[in-house]
Amino acid sequence: MLKRLVIFFFIAAVLGIFPVLLSAQEKASSTAKCAHCRKEKFVSVQAKNATGKLVPLCYECAMLPRCDYCQLPSEVKTDGGDQLCRDCAKDCIKDKTEAEKVMKDVRQVLNTKFKMTTKHKIIYEIGNRKDLNLEADGEHNELGWFDPKTIRNKPQYTIRILTGLPRDVFRSVGAHELAHDWMSEELPHLMDKPEIREGFAEFVAWSFSKAEGNKRMMEYTERRTDDVYGGGFRKVSAMMGDAKTAPEWKAVLLKEFPLKGRKSGK
Ligand SMILES: [Zn+2]
Ligand SMILES: [Zn+2]
Ligand SMILES: [Zn+2]
Structure with missing residues (x-):
């Protein structure tokens, strides 16, 4: 019985889990132009910009404080004390x-x-x-x-x-x-x-x-x-x-x- 279970899990792992792990790894190692620093980097997360579109952020930029009105890193502090990203600060x-x-x-x-x-x-x-x-x-x-x-x-x-x-x-x-x-x-x-x-x-x-x-x-x-x-x-x-x-x-x-x-x- 135990042997059968082991074989079952082995097959399941080969058929099912390995491809999942592989694709997750593939995702983590994909690079793109970061929406904030604009460098070609590993993508850490996707974040919504001012128009609601999902854009990639690199690991470093994802750690920065974010804009009060969208999910992008903030770069500007208004006179009112709000944090704004570049796009939200434009107008x-x-x-x-x-x-x-x-x-x-x-x-x-x-x-x-x-x-x-x-x-x-x-x-x-x-x-x-x-x-x-x-x-x-x-x-x-x-x-x-x-x-x-x-x-x-x-x-x-x-x-x-x-x-x-x-x-x-x-x-x-x-x-x-x-x-x-x-x-x-x-x-x-x-x-x-x-x-x-x-x-x-x-x-x-x-x-x-x-x-x-x-x-x-x-x-x-x-x-x-x-x-x-x-x-x-x-x-x-x-x-x-x-x-x-x-x-x-x-x-x-x-x-x-x-x-x-x-x-x-x-
Ligand atoms: Zn970046
Ligand atoms: Zn913003
Ligand atoms: Zn009110």
């Missing part, structure tokens, strides 16, 4: 005039694609984390801030966004903040429910990225694991079902969280 928003232009466009897209609109003036600010009062503590990594205020009995709306974000990241953050702006006007009673407030804003940013065909920003949102942003996003997405526009989203949220009895627990 960043650092200038107030440009930021205003982009935000105007994002607001327009939200209106056309999702009927998400508010009419009031919004002030846009851009700066580093400290200037903008943004937090980055590992738990949350704030990239933008919606700040409604009342000054001399008049409402004033400000959106602050971190400087130096890659354009598509900036647009997605802009959509998130504009979702807060819309919610504060249409569903103010939900603004003090962090999971719903942030989850909805993430859902809008995700829907916006989808409409823009921006897969990596969709994945960026999907990857979030914390309770408020990640958990909130999954909760709100599940809630929305077939609802496609802001008025429909509002109806869903109102059904779930009616205006009356809003003080009755969480």
